[in-house]
Amino acid sequence: MSGFLKIAIRNLLKGPTTDPYPxxxxxxxxxxxxxxxxxxxxxTACRTCEEVCPSGAxxxxxxxxxxxxxxxxxxxxxCGNCEFFCPTGAIKLTTxxxxxHFQDEKYSFVTVAVIKETECxxxxxxxxxxxxxxxxxxxxxxxxxxxxxxxxxPECRKKIAFERLHLWLRH
Amino acid sequence: MSAxxxxxxxxxxxxxxxxxxIFMLSLERIVVxxxxxxxxxxxxxxxxxxxxxxxxxxxxxxxxxxxxxMYAPVLGxxxxxxxxxxxxxxxxxxxxxxxxxxxxLIYVMALPAISxxxxxxxxxxxYAAIAVNRELKLMLVYEVVFVIIAFSIALxxxxxxxxxxxxDIMNYQLNNSPLILDWKFWPAIVAFVIFVLATMExxxxxxxxxxxxxxxxxxxxxxxxxxxxxYEMTDALKIVLLSIxxxxxxxxxxxxxxxxxxxxxxxxxxxxxxxxxxLLHAIFASFRIDQAFKFLIIVPTTLSLITLVLVILxxxxxx
Amino acid sequence: MSIITRxxxxxxxxxxxxxxxxxxxxxxAMIPRYDVERLGCRxxxxxxxxxxxxxxxxxxxxxxxxxxxxxxELPRPFVVVxxxxxxxxxxxxxxxxxxxxxLDKYVEVDVNVPGCPPRPQAIIDGVAKALEIWKRxxxxxx
Numbered sequence: 001m002s003g004f005l006k007i008a009i010r011n012l013l014k015g016p017t018t019d020p021y022p023x024x025x026x027x028x029x030x031x032x033x034x035x036x037x038x039x040x041x042x043x044t045a046c047r048t049c050e051e052v053c054p055s056g057a058x059x060x061x062x063x064x065x066x067x068x069x070x071x072x073x074x075x076x077x078x079c080g081n082c083e084f085f086c087p088t089g090a091i092k093l094t095t096x097x098x099x100x101h102f103q104d105e106k107y108s109f110v111t112v113a114v115i116k117e118t119e120c121x122x123x124x125x126x127x128x129x130x131x132x133x134x135x136x137x138x139x140x141x142x143x144x145x146x147x148x149x150x151x152x153x154p155e156c157r158k159k160i161a162f163e164r165l166h167l168w169l170r171h
Numbered sequence: 172m173s174a175x176x177x178x179x180x181x182x183x184x185x186x187x188x189x190x191x192x193i194f195m196l197s198l199e200r201i202v203v204x205x206x207x208x209x210x211x212x213x214x215x216x217x218x219x220x221x222x223x224x225x226x227x228x229x230x231x232x233x234x235x236x237x238x239x240x241m242y243a244p245v246l247g248x249x250x251x252x253x254x255x256x257x258x259x260x261x262x263x264x265x266x267x268x269x270x271x272x273x274x275x276l277i278y279v280m281a282l283p284a285i286s287x288x289x290x291x292x293x294x295x296x297x298y299a300a301i302a303v304n305r306e307l308k309l310m311l312v313y314e315v316v317f318v319i320i321a322f323s324i325a326l327x328x329x330x331x332x333x334x335x336x337x338x339d340i341m342n343y344q345l346n347n348s349p350l351i352l353d354w355k356f357w358p359a360i361v362a363f364v365i366f367v368l369a370t371m372e373x374x375x376x377x378x379x380x381x382x383x384x385x386x387x388x389x390x391x392x393x394x395x396x397x398x399x400x401x402y403e404m405t406d407a408l409k410i411v412l413l414s415i416x417x418x419x420x421x422x423x424x425x426x427x428x429x430x431x432x433x434x435x436x437x438x439x440x441x442x443x444x445x446x447x448x449x450l451l452h453a454i455f456a457s458f459r460i461d462q463a464f465k466f467l468i469i470v471p472t473t474l475s476l477i478t479l480v481l482v483i484l485x486x487x488x489x490x
Numbered sequence: 491m492s493i494i495t496r497x498x499x500x501x502x503x504x505x506x507x508x509x510x511x512x513x514x515x516x517x518x519a520m521i522p523r524y525d526v527e528r529l530g531c532r533x534x535x536x537x538x539x540x541x542x543x544x545x546x547x548x549x550x551x552x553x554x555x556x557x558x559x560x561x562x563e564l565p566r567p568f569v570v571v572x573x574x575x576x577x578x579x580x581x582x583x584x585x586x587x588x589x590x591x592x593l594d595k596y597v598e599v600d601v602n603v604p605g606c607p608p609r610p611q612a613i614i615d616g617v618a619k620a621l622e623i624w625k626r627x628x629x630x631x632x
Binding site for chain 3: 011016017018019021022026032054055056072073074075076077078079097098099100101102103106109
Binding site for chain 3: 200204207208209210211212213216219220222223226227228229230381386387388389391392393394395396399
């Protein structure tokens with residue numbers, strides 16, 4: 001009882017320690033796992049995030065000329081697996097925790113990222129270009145012109161790479 | 172005639188006491204919140220609560236005794252409204268009581284608890300049954316404590332023959348010194364504080380009511396809307412009545428003869444009274460029912476009996 | 491009439507939750523840091539006093555009858571808030587044999603607060619949104 005009395009008097013003298021949140025700013029920890037942010041230019045639509053998501057929140061659908069990366073927060077458990085496994089680092093969890101919404105927004109409470117396809121320079125087929133980060137990771141320390149390589153579809157790129165190897169072997 | 176109706180319905184009974192009591196309940200919540208380091212609700216919070224409860228749907232359980240369930244809350248409320256008409260306010264209101272209103276007071280102090288018991292037991296909920304059982308056990312003891320305190324004061328004021336008029340008790344203290352300064356009554360004051368904690372069911376006696384972890388909402392569990400609002404208003408009237416009773420018993424001090432000044436002084440004393448009990452509310456944890464019963468039967472009963480013995484000794488001239 | 495929306499009584503029911511949301515809801519929201527009593531809220535022990543029902547947990551087969559009982563006992567007008575991912579869509583438990591589906595199968599949910607668990611600030615947001623709906627419902631109820 002005397003311990004409680006001491007604490008009570010101290011609280012009274014110090015004043016309330018309440019966060020002024022609904023009316024003011026609040027403290028957000030740096031490592032808070034909030035809503036996703038998908039960088040469409042980094043993403044290659046590899047479906048790793050869809051595979052590792054334990055709650056099936058992420059869906060990647062193929063549309064005309066684009067892949068659509070959809071995250072439905074009403075089933076997301078904010079585990080951060082997508083961020084961890086993303087090979088290109090396109091998915092980042094932000095510190096945005098504002099998840100409350102009305103029922104009529106239930107199915108539209110999503111984050112959408114549209115990953116545009118480009119045309120191959122050589123054969124005109126549509127494909128998702130490999131992102132800068134992925135290429136950097138794959139060709140780490142190898143001196144190739146990456147900007148040139150990005151313009152070809154996987155088939156053509158294979159062909160070009162083989163031709164280059166052939167040339168190199170000839171020399 | 173019309174003055175009496177005003178005394179009964181508006182001031183100092185009825186509306187005035189109701190509004191004051193509801194604000195006091197809010198104040199109690201705020202002070203507890205501040206002592207816990209929180210901001211707490213606004214000062215008009217309980218007022219809005221009561222208004223809101225009047226706008227809700229009334230639900231009656233299928234197995235309940237409907238008439239008792241619906242009208243039991245009115246019993247306690249009506250009793251307290253009537254008592255606030257009888258009881259004098261120090262320096263403000265003479266009181267409509269006759270020569271034996273202390274007896275009425277002792278009966279009326281039990282009626283809110285009885286209305287809780289009736290309403291709870293009519294609601295056919297097992298939680299309410301447990302809470303009613305506990306309320307009865309507590310009531311058995313704290314009523315005895317109150318009776319002993321009241322009787323010792325009546326004996327002391329009458330110098331051997333009991334004075335059962337609250338006005339006479341008040342006037343005796345106004346003419347002599349208030350009893351709070353008399354060392355013989357200090358055990359009785361402690362016992363009275365414990366009695367208030369037990370009858371308002373503040374911690375540590377929060378065993379039958381607002382005890383979410385144990386019996387949920389106790390005897391109020393099936394009540395909704397207007398009956399619940401009446402219980403809330405009964406609590407508001409009860410805290411005002413207890414404050415008045417404390418002031419009449421122990422410190423009916425007044426400043427001069429002006430009614431308004433005395434009224435403000437009375438409100439200030441009530442605020443201090445409520446703040447003191449908020450402090451106790453904040454620093455105590457709740458007893459179990461067996462601990463509460465044992466504590467009540469040993470400590471406040473002994474303290475009040477000590478005062479009674481001291482009073483008898485002083486009347487006999489031995490101290 | 492809008493003044494009475496400042497006094498919401500909260501009742502919470504755990505329908506098989508892992509307790510994560512309950513900790514955020516009942517203890518974190520009442521500690522000095524995130525004091526919900528500022529908004530006039532009070533946790534009640536009985537659904538008959540409640541204005542806002544807060545549901546945590548995916549509705550398990552064992553808890554479903556109790557949930558339906560509580561929904562019957564609420565006095566109108568009331569607001570239902572789904573706290574956490576589980577009552578909103580069953581989340582990671584979605585295909586389990588013992589889960590009886592999301593909350594909106596049984597009652598008209600008004601506000602969803604997804605998160606696993608949601609942050610206390612998000613819960614306070616949810617209660618604030620529920621108050622807007624409650625205001626509308628009172629107007630329609632009268």
